[in-house]
Amino acid sequence: METEPKTANELALGDTAYKYGFVTDIESELAPKGLDEDTVRFISAKKDEPDWMLEWRLRAYRHWTTMREPTWQKVNYPPIDYQDAYYYAAPKTKERLNSLDEVDPELLATYEKLGIPLREQEMLAGVAVDAVFDSVSVATTYKGKLEAMGVIFSPISEAVREHPELVRKYLGSVVPYSDNFFATLNAAVFSDGTFAYVPKGVRCPMELSTYFRINATQTGQFERTLIIAEEGSYVSYLEGCTAPMRDENQLHAAVVELVALDDAEIKYSTVQNWYPGDADGRGGIYNFVTKRGACRGRNSKILWTQVETGSAITWKYPSCILQGDGSVGEFYSVAITNNRQQADTGTKMIHIGRNTSSRIISKGISAGHADNTYRGLVRIQPKAEGARNYTRCDSLLIGDACGAHTVPYIETRNASAKVEHEATTSKISEDQLFYCLQRGLPEEEAVSLIVNGFCKEVLQTLPMEFAVEAQKLVGISLEGSVG
Amino acid sequence: MALLEIEGLRARVEGKEILKGVDLRVEAGAVHAVMGPNGSGKSTLAHVIAGRPGYEVTDGSITFDGRDLLSLGADERARAGVFLAFQYPVEIPGVTNTTFLRHALNAQRAERGEPTLDPIEFVRMLRDKMRSLGVTEELLKRPVNVGFSGGEKKRNEILQMAVLEPRLAVLDETDSGLDIDALKVVADGVNALRSPARGMLLITHYQRVLSYVVPDHVHVFAGGVIVASGDKDLARELEEKGYADFAAADAA
Ligand SMILES: Nc1ncnc2c1ncn2[C@@H]1O[C@H](COP(=O)(O)OP(=O)(O)OP(=O)(O)O)[C@@H](O)[C@H]1O
Ligand SMILES: [Mg+2]
Numbered sequence A: 001m002e003t004e005p006k007t008a009n010e011l012a013l014g015d016t017a018y019k020y021g022f023v024t025d026i027e028s029e030l031a032p033k034g035l036d037e038d039t040v041r042f043i044s045a046k047k048d049e050p051d052w053m054l055e056w057r058l059r060a061y062r063h064w065t066t067m068r069e070p071t072w073q074k075v076n077y078p079p080i081d082y083q084d085a086y087y088y089a090a091p092k093t094k095e096r097l098n099s100l101d102e103v104d105p106e107l108l109a110t111y112e113k114l115g116i117p118l119r120e121q122e123m124l125a126g127v128a129v130d131a132v133f134d135s136v137s138v139a140t141t142y143k144g145k146l147e148a149m150g151v152i153f154s155p156i157s158e159a160v161r162e163h164p165e166l167v168r169k170y171l172g173s174v175v176p177y178s179d180n181f182f183a184t185l186n187a188a189v190f191s192d193g194t195f196a197y198v199p200k201g202v203r204c205p206m207e208l209s210t211y212f213r214i215n216a217t218q219t220g221q222f223e224r225t226l227i228i229a230e231e232g233s234y235v236s237y238l239e240g241c242t243a244p245m246r247d248e249n250q251l252h253a254a255v256v257e258l259v260a261l262d263d264a265e266i267k268y269s270t271v272q273n274w275y276p277g278d279a280d281g282r283g284g285i286y287n288f289v290t291k292r293g294a295c296r297g298r299n300s301k302i303l304w305t306q307v308e309t310g311s312a313i314t315w316k317y318p319s320c321i322l323q324g325d326g327s328v329g330e331f332y333s334v335a336i337t338n339n340r341q342q343a344d345t346g347t348k349m350i351h352i353g354r355n356t357s358s359r360i361i362s363k364g365i366s367a368g369h370a371d372n373t374y375r376g377l378v379r380i381q382p383k384a385e386g387a388r389n390y391t392r393c394d395s396l397l398i399g400d401a402c403g404a405h406t407v408p409y410i411e412t413r414n415a416s417a418k419v420e421h422e423a424t425t426s427k428i429s430e431d432q433l434f435y436c437l438q439r440g441l442p443e444e445e446a447v448s449l450i451v452n453g454f455c456k457e458v459l460q461t462l463p464m465e466f467a468v469e470a471q472k473l474v475g476i477s478l479e480g481s482v483g
Numbered sequence B: 001m002a003l004l005e006i007e008g009l010r011a012r013v014e015g016k017e018i019l020k021g022v023d024l025r026v027e028a029g030a031v032h033a034v035m036g037p038n039g040s041g042k043s044t045l046a047h048v049i050a051g052r053p054g055y056e057v058t059d060g061s062i063t064f065d066g067r068d069l070l071s072l073g074a075d076e077r078a079r080a081g082v083f084l085a086f087q088y089p090v091e092i093p094g095v096t097n098t099t100f101l102r103h104a105l106n107a108q109r110a111e112r113g114e115p116t117l118d119p120i121e122f123v124r125m126l127r128d129k130m131r132s133l134g135v136t137e138e139l140l141k142r143p144v145n146v147g148f149s150g151g152e153k154k155r156n157e158i159l160q161m162a163v164l165e166p167r168l169a170v171l172d173e174t175d176s177g178l179d180i181d182a183l184k185v186v187a188d189g190v191n192a193l194r195s196p197a198r199g200m201l202l203i204t205h206y207q208r209v210l211s212y213v214v215p216d217h218v219h220v221f222a223g224g225v226i227v228a229s230g231d232k233d234l235a236r237e238l239e240e241k242g243y244a245d246f247a248a249a250d251a252a
Helices: A008-013 A015-025 A037-046 A051-064 A105-114 A118-125 A135-148 A156-162 A164-170 A181-189 A430-438 A443-459 A464-477 B042-050 B074-080 B097-111 B119-132 B137-141 B150-164 B180-193 B232-241 B244-251
Strands: A152-155 A192-198 A223-229 A234-240 A255-260 A265-272 A286-295 A301-308 A313-316 A319-322 A328-337 A342-351 A357-367 A371-380 A388-398 A403-412 A418-427 B004-013 B016-026 B031-035 B055-064 B082-085 B092-096 B168-172 B199-203 B217-222 B225-230
Touching: A037 A051, A037 A181, A051 A164, A051 A181, A105 A464, A135 A152, A152 A156, A156 A164, A156 A192, A156 A223, A164 A223, A181 A223, A181 A255, A181 A286, A192 A234, A223 A234, A223 A265, A255 A265, A255 A301, A265 A286, A265 A464, A286 A301, A286 A328, A301 A313, A301 A342, A301 A443, A301 A464, A319 A328, A319 A357, A328 A342, A328 A371, A328 A443, A328 A464, A342 A357, A357 A371, A357 A403, A357 A443, A371 A388, A371 A418, A388 A403, A388 A443, A403 A418, A430 A443, A430 B074, A430 B092, A443 A464, A443 B092, A443 B097, B004 B042, B016 B042, B016 B055, B016 B199, B016 B225, B031 B232, B042 B055, B042 B074, B042 B082, B042 B168, B042 B199, B074 B082, B074 B097, B082 B150, B092 B097, B097 B119, B097 B137, B097 B150, B119 B137, B119 B150, B119 B180, B150 B168, B150 B180, B168 B180, B180 B199, B217 B232, B225 B232
Parallel strands: A192 A223, A223 A255, A234 A265, A255 A286, A265 A301, A286 A313, A286 A319, A301 A328, A313 A342, A319 A342, A328 A357, A342 A371, A357 A388, A371 A403, A388 A418, B031 B199, B031 B217, B082 B168, B168 B199
Antiparallel strands: A152 A192, B004 B016, B004 B055, B217 B225
16 A cells, blocks of 8 residues: 655655665664654664564554544644654753753752652753762662563563564554554654563562663653563563653653463553643643553453653553453552643453453542543453453542543443442532641642542552652642642 | 730621621630620631631731731641631541641641651650540541541541640630530640640630630620620520520621
8 A cells, every 4th residue: 555655855855865865864863854664664773673573663654654643532732743753863862961050940849849869850850970879780780680580671672682582472462553543653663662571470579660760761752661471470660750751752652561461460650740831731742642451361460550640631541451361450540630731541441351350540630721531441241251340530620610521431241240430520629728728738738638638549559669759749730720 | 915816807708797896805825715696707707817718808907926817828827826626627538637737737847947747756746645635546547537426526626736736726616516525525635735825715605615614704706796705704694694685786
């Protein structure tokens, strides 16, 4: 089918000239603007990828050209011009600063409120730090420890080269390249991401990526993550960062695939604090992410926790495919939208195996002029004898100009299934606020405390060291929402 | 100058005038009881002192410790030392009693330039106070007022007062709905906090509590004004005769 949209460059120079130009360009750090097969080849070549990987990307790209951007979600944004973007840029080394004095004071104030240690503040802000404490050396120590246990934890680009048998087997096995518009785009042009493999019976001794917090801030626009937990293994992975993240790229279309085999458990926690745009809704990241976990083995378990406070638009449904008998899927979500932010988020629990169970706890908070939608699907397939689901969606409104919506889809094709759904919508009451103020709490602290109480059930599923920061983040994201 | 001076205070709620010229002075060290019929404006007075949004002061002044209280926000008043024990304490789901109280105390300490207490230091301090008030450890771990019985809520208010050690405590019917043992416990809690530096305003319907917490002054509140003031004997007189004798002022 080969319908290659032409880039501005191509149109100007003609195909031959452009392709010639492409050859010299391979040394450059930036792919030409626009997206066509050559862009995909360029990215693949840059990563030194084997042919099968390039082929897969190209299949995805070709499929993408036949797809249309979806419009069913309850979010609004101006049309994205996919040809007016760069799809590959070597990670920019941040400008090195000499001390925290040179850092944007607004950013520092937020670090301060989050309680991020001084040294990490320096790293996050790109201040040159003492080599001894450099995150890289810390990371190397951990890496040795993990390797000794047989755990593979590396950039996915490295895994493609070094563990092709694993990547080939599992990549796209949960989120196929043809899955949806943004996932397909990601499959064609993914820049990098994380690969983790936990062998049989191994309990990963640390939260993966907690020590990578610094590195994790350099995530790309089209990230791809693949985590495989072999029989009887356990791994907890933490993505993101409570510190505010600024990024030039407006569209973020990541893909995350999880595979849990017999008796394995994967816990995947996300704290998303991308730039939400200004108070009037200018700028901000579009966070359109596909996250899906396959509970392939018997009694396997996948647990998603997400705290979504950033981005202009958040649009994602971390899902579980409960294939193995007795497998368990859980989804805990806090989504906060303030000012002009929009979120349409939730989960899908697909019950295929017998005695599978799922639990969904969603807390949506809207303030300002923001919109917040929970959208969730619980599907019980005919063979899912004894399946059960419990869903609770609570929405909290701050002020009169924001919106909260709950859109549950329940499809039951097995009579033995038990599906429960509860939903509430409430406001921070004046009584609650006054009660807190009367005890001496400043208004913002009062709101933060009340909202944290509202989210407690979700926040307490986060790894300990992160829970405290996440609590502070909840308060910070709502600053200026009252009064 | 008295700790609290209220002069010619008029206030409206939802466009309706409730306080119609209140004059009241509470000296440091004194306990003032305020009694009066339902709907006369006692809670309104308490809320206006505490700075609850939605109450419009149309005339008069409130001076606290020499400061113009009306120019301060509710939280600033609290940090300046004004405490209100609520007639109807409010539930805050998901926030444990301990956490709530620690945040409150630390906000007040910060205002005074004192170091904040970490959770361990705080709990140590809290233990002593809760024991004497018969507040259980279990109650402290529960979310603020959620599912508390009426009596538990009232005890909890007194515990908060004991922890925050305010300069002025306004207790709005803290004695209502308490069984006789609980009443004694709460009264002991209040008496323990009587001090030369602290003033108290005790809003109540019952003489009963006043035999445990003996007031220095008693005021009769009716129709949005104080219609009579006297010593503790006035309370006894009220109990016998009811408010009928003061109703004339109410009609005004
Ligand atoms: N938010 C409000 N909106 C409308 N009216 C109000 C409001 N708050 C108080 N009022 C009215 O003001 C009057 C005084 O109420 P307040 O609660 O101060 O009485 P009270 O003396 O405390 O009574 P009680 O002894 O029953 O507690 C009542 O008529 C009440 O209905
Ligand atoms: Mg009252």
